[in-house]
Amino acid sequence: xxxxxxxxxxxxxxxxxxxxxxxxxxxxxxxxxxxxxxDSSTGVPASVLSDAQSLVDQYSGIPEFEAPGDSFDxxxxxxxxxxxxxxxxxxxxxxxxxxxxxxxxxxxxxxxSSINADGNITAASAAIQQGITQxxxxxxxxxxxxxxxxxDIAAAGDKDIPVVASTIGTSYETxxxxxxxxxxxVLTGKLxxxxxxxxxxxxxxxxxxxxxxxxxxxxALTGIQEVFDSCGSACSIVGTTNVEPPDWGTxxxxxxxxxxxxxxxxxxxxxxxxxxxxxxxxxxxxATSNTGVTVVAAQGxxxxxxxxxxxxxxxxxxxxxxAAYTGWGAVDQAxxxxxxxxxxxxxxxxxxxxxxxxxxxxxADQDAIYGNAYVDGFTELWGxxx
Amino acid sequence: MTASPxxxxxxxxxxxxxxxxxxxxLAVAALIVLFSVARPATFFxxxxxxxILTTQSVLLIIGLGLTVVLAAGxxxxxxxxxxxxxxxxxxxxxxxxxxxxQIAAIVTLIAGVLIGLVNSLFIVRVKANALxxxxxxxxxxxxxxxxxxxxxxxxxxxxxxxxxxSARFFGVGLPFWFTILLLVIVxxxxxxxxxxxxxxxxxxxxxxxRLVGVRxxxxxxxALVISALAAAxxxxxxxxxxxxxxxxxxxxxxxxxxxxxxLGAATLTPGRFNPVGTVVGALLLAVGxxxxxxxxxxxxxxxxxxxxxxxxxxxxxxxxxARRIRA
Numbered sequence: 001x002x003x004x005x006x007x008x009x010x011x012x013x014x015x016x017x018x019x020x021x022x023x024x025x026x027x028x029x030x031x032x033x034x035x036x037x038x039d040s041s042t043g044v045p046a047s048v049l050s051d052a053q054s055l056v057d058q059y060s061g062i063p064e065f066e067a068p069g070d071s072f073d074x075x076x077x078x079x080x081x082x083x084x085x086x087x088x089x090x091x092x093x094x095x096x097x098x099x100x101x102x103x104x105x106x107x108x109x110x111x112x113s114s115i116n117a118d119g120n121i122t123a124a125s126a127a128i129q130q131g132i133t134q135x136x137x138x139x140x141x142x143x144x145x146x147x148x149x150x151x152d153i154a155a156a157g158d159k160d161i162p163v164v165a166s167t168i169g170t171s172y173e174t175x176x177x178x179x180x181x182x183x184x185x186v187l188t189g190k191l192x193x194x195x196x197x198x199x200x201x202x203x204x205x206x207x208x209x210x211x212x213x214x215x216x217x218x219x220a221l222t223g224i225q226e227v228f229d230s231c232g233s234a235c236s237i238v239g240t241t242n243v244e245p246p247d248w249g250t251x252x253x254x255x256x257x258x259x260x261x262x263x264x265x266x267x268x269x270x271x272x273x274x275x276x277x278x279x280x281x282x283x284x285x286x287a288t289s290n291t292g293v294t295v296v297a298a299q300g301x302x303x304x305x306x307x308x309x310x311x312x313x314x315x316x317x318x319x320x321x322x323a324a325y326t327g328w329g330a331v332d333q334a335x336x337x338x339x340x341x342x343x344x345x346x347x348x349x350x351x352x353x354x355x356x357x358x359x360x361x362x363x364a365d366q367d368a369i370y371g372n373a374y375v376d377g378f379t380e381l382w383g384x385x386x
Numbered sequence: 387m388t389a390s391p392x393x394x395x396x397x398x399x400x401x402x403x404x405x406x407x408x409x410x411x412l413a414v415a416a417l418i419v420l421f422s423v424a425r426p427a428t429f430f431x432x433x434x435x436x437x438i439l440t441t442q443s444v445l446l447i448i449g450l451g452l453t454v455v456l457a458a459g460x461x462x463x464x465x466x467x468x469x470x471x472x473x474x475x476x477x478x479x480x481x482x483x484x485x486x487x488q489i490a491a492i493v494t495l496i497a498g499v500l501i502g503l504v505n506s507l508f509i510v511r512v513k514a515n516a517l518x519x520x521x522x523x524x525x526x527x528x529x530x531x532x533x534x535x536x537x538x539x540x541x542x543x544x545x546x547x548x549x550x551x552s553a554r555f556f557g558v559g560l561p562f563w564f565t566i567l568l569l570v571i572v573x574x575x576x577x578x579x580x581x582x583x584x585x586x587x588x589x590x591x592x593x594x595x596r597l598v599g600v601r602x603x604x605x606x607x608x609a610l611v612i613s614a615l616a617a618a619x620x621x622x623x624x625x626x627x628x629x630x631x632x633x634x635x636x637x638x639x640x641x642x643x644x645x646x647x648x649l650g651a652a653t654l655t656p657g658r659f660n661p662v663g664t665v666v667g668a669l670l671l672a673v674g675x676x677x678x679x680x681x682x683x684x685x686x687x688x689x690x691x692x693x694x695x696x697x698x699x700x701x702x703x704x705x706x707x708a709r710r711i712r713a
Contacts, residue, residue: 089685116685120638126441133433147539150629213537242537
C-alpha cells in the first residue's frame with residue numbers, strides 16, 4: 001500500500017493537531033473568568049473580623065458529643081448484620097471512618113463486614129448488590145458518591161434494606177437513602193474563611209481555591225462564599241482550579257503556582273481537602289519559604305496533613321472533624337433504620353484546627369485532637385452503657 | 387511444534403495441551419469450588435451469580451473491544467477516557483430538553499468512532515507511538531469529561547434505554563445478555579471470517595501480512611475504531627447502570643480490562659488474544675475478587691490477587707505465544 005503520508009508531510013498535520021488540542025483546551029477550561037481582585041487597600045470590616053474570630057473561638061475546643069436524636073434500646077439488634085462499602089481504602093479518612101463503624105458495630109453487638117470498592121463505582125455497585133444478595137440488615141456507604149449508585153440504593157430499598165451514606169455532606173439529597181452521617185461542610189467552609197480572615201488580621205483576603213469533583217466541595221465553597229459575602233470587597237476569590245485526585249500528584253503544584261503567579265494579590269489558597277497540602281509544597285507555598293500565602297485546608301484528618309499544619313508556616317489552618325465519630329454516627333443511623341425509627345441528625349461536630357491548636361499534640365492520635373466523648377455518648381444513647 | 391522433554395510422549399503432549407488450553411478455565415472452576423465450600427450460604431447462590439454476571443458487563447464490553455485491537459498488534463490506553471467521556475456526553479445530551487436519549491446515543495457512538503479514527507490517524511498514518519498517543523488521548527478525554535460535566539456529578543434522565551439497561555432477564559441485567567451477543571459476533575468474525583484471519587495475521591507480523599495481501603492499514607484502523615466504539619457503548623451502559631455520570635468514571639476499568647484480555651490470551655487458544663478467553667479472564671478476576679471479599683479477607687489481598695494474576699497471565703501469554711509461533 002502506498003503511504004500517502006510521507007514523513008516530510010507529517011509536520012503540518014502534527015502542528016494542526018496540536019493547535020486543535022490547545023484550542024479545545026482553551027474552549028473547555030472550567031476555570032471561571034477571574035473577577036477583579038479584592039482591593040487590598042481596603043481592610044476587612046471590624047465587625048467581620050470580630051465575627052470570624054468568634055466562630056474560630058467557638059470551634060477551637062475539643063468537640064462535645066451531640067446526640068443526633070432520641071435515645072433507643074439497641075439490644076434487640078444484637079446479631080444483625082451490616083455491610084460497609086468503603087469507596088477507597090487508599091483514603092486515610094475513609095479507613096478511619098470504617099474503623100469507627102467497626103468499633104461502633106462491635107459495641108452494639110452487630111456483625112459487620114466490609115468491601116473495598118477501590119475507587120471503582122462499578123465495584124461499589126457490585127458490593128451493594130452483594131449485600132442485597134446476602135440479605136444484610138443494613139448497608140453503610142463509606143465515602144461512596146451516593147448519587148452514582150442511586151439504582152443500587154433503590155434496589156436495596158426494594159428489599160427493605162436501609163442504606164446510610166457517610167461523609168458526603170449534609171445538604172446532599174439522594175433518593176432512597178435512609179439517612180446521612182457526615183460533617184457539615186458548609187460550616188467547615190465558614191471556618192476556613194473565618195480562619196483566613198483572622199490570619200490576615202484585618203487585611204484584605206484575596207483567595208484562590210483548589211477543588212475536585214466531590215459532593216462536599218460545593219458545600220464548603222458555599223460556606224466560604226457566605227463569609228466572604230459579609231466582607232464586601234475586602235474578601236474575594238479570584239480563581240478556582242479543579243484538579244481531580246488522579247492528577248493531584250502532577251496537577252496540584254502547577255495549579256497552585258498558576259493561581260499565585262496569575263494573581264499577585266493572592267494571599268490565601270483554599271485547598272478543599274488536606275490530603276493535597278503536601279503536594280502544594282513544590283509550588284513554592286511551603287512552610288520554610290514564607291511567601292505571604294496562607295494555605296487553608298479542610299478535613300483535619302491523618303497524621304500527614306496535621307503534621308504539616310503543626311509545623312506552621314504557610315500551612316497553618318485545617319478545620320476538620322473526627323472520621324471515627326462519623327463512623328459511629330453512621331451506625332447510629334443504620335440502627336435507627338433497623339428499628340423503624342426516624343432518621344437522626346448525625347452531623348459530626350467540627351474543630352477549628354491551626355498550628356496553635358496542635359501545639360504539643362500527637363497528630364497521629366485522633367482522640368487527642370477530637371476527643372472520644374462520642375464513644376460514651378453513643379453507647380449511652382443506645383442504652384448500652386454499663 | 388518443538389518438543390520439550392516434558393511433552394515427549396503423545397499422552398504427555400495431550401495433557402500439556404489440555405492444561406495449556408484450559409488452565410484459566412480450571413482456575414475459575416477451582417475458585418468457585420473453593421469459595422463455595424468456604425462460604426456456601428453467600429457465595430454458592432444464584433443471587434451471587436446474577437450479581438457477578440450483571441456487574442461485569444461494562445468490563446466485558448471494553449475487554450471485547452480491547453481484544454480486537456490487541457489481536458491486531460496495537461494497543462489502546464484511551465479506553466478508560468472514552469468510557470468517561472462518552473458516559474458524561476450521553477448523560478449531558480440525553481435530557482429531553484437537549485437532544486433526547488435516541489440522538490444522544492447516536493451522537494455518543496459517533497463520538498466513539500471519531501475518537502478511534504483520531505487515534506488511528508496518529509498511530510497508523512503518522513506512525514506515532516500507540517502507547518503515547520492513546521495515553522494522551524485518554525488524558526485529553528478526561529479533561530473534556532470534566533469540561534462537559536462542569537466537574538459535577540450528572541443525573542441520567544429517565545428514558546427507555548435507561549430502563550432497558552436496568553432491566554433483568556433470568557435475574558441477570560440485560561447488558562450482560564447484550565455482551566453475550568457481542569461476544570458471539572466478535573468470536574464469529576475473528577474465528578470464522580477472512581477479516582478475522584487478516585486481523586490475526588496483522589497482529590502477528592505486519593510486513594508478512596502485507597506481503598500476503600492483507601490491507602494492514604485498514605485492519606489496524608478498523609481495530610482501533612472498534613476498540614473506541616466498544617468503550618463508548620460501555621460508557622452508555624455504565625451510566626445506565628449507575629443512573630449518573632461524572633468525570634473519571636471509566637478510569638478504574640483500564641487495568642482490569644487489560645488483565646482480562648491477557649488472561650484470555652493464556653487460555654483456549656493459548657498465546658492468542660481471543661474473545662471467549664477474555665470473558666473467562668474477566669470471570670476469573672470477578673470470581674476471585676468476590677470470593678475474597680465474601681471471605682472477609684483484607685482488601686489488600688484482593689489487590690495482590692488481581693495484580694499477581696495479571697503478571698502470571700502476561701508471562702503465560704508471552705511464553706505460549708512464542709511457543710506457538712515457533713511451532
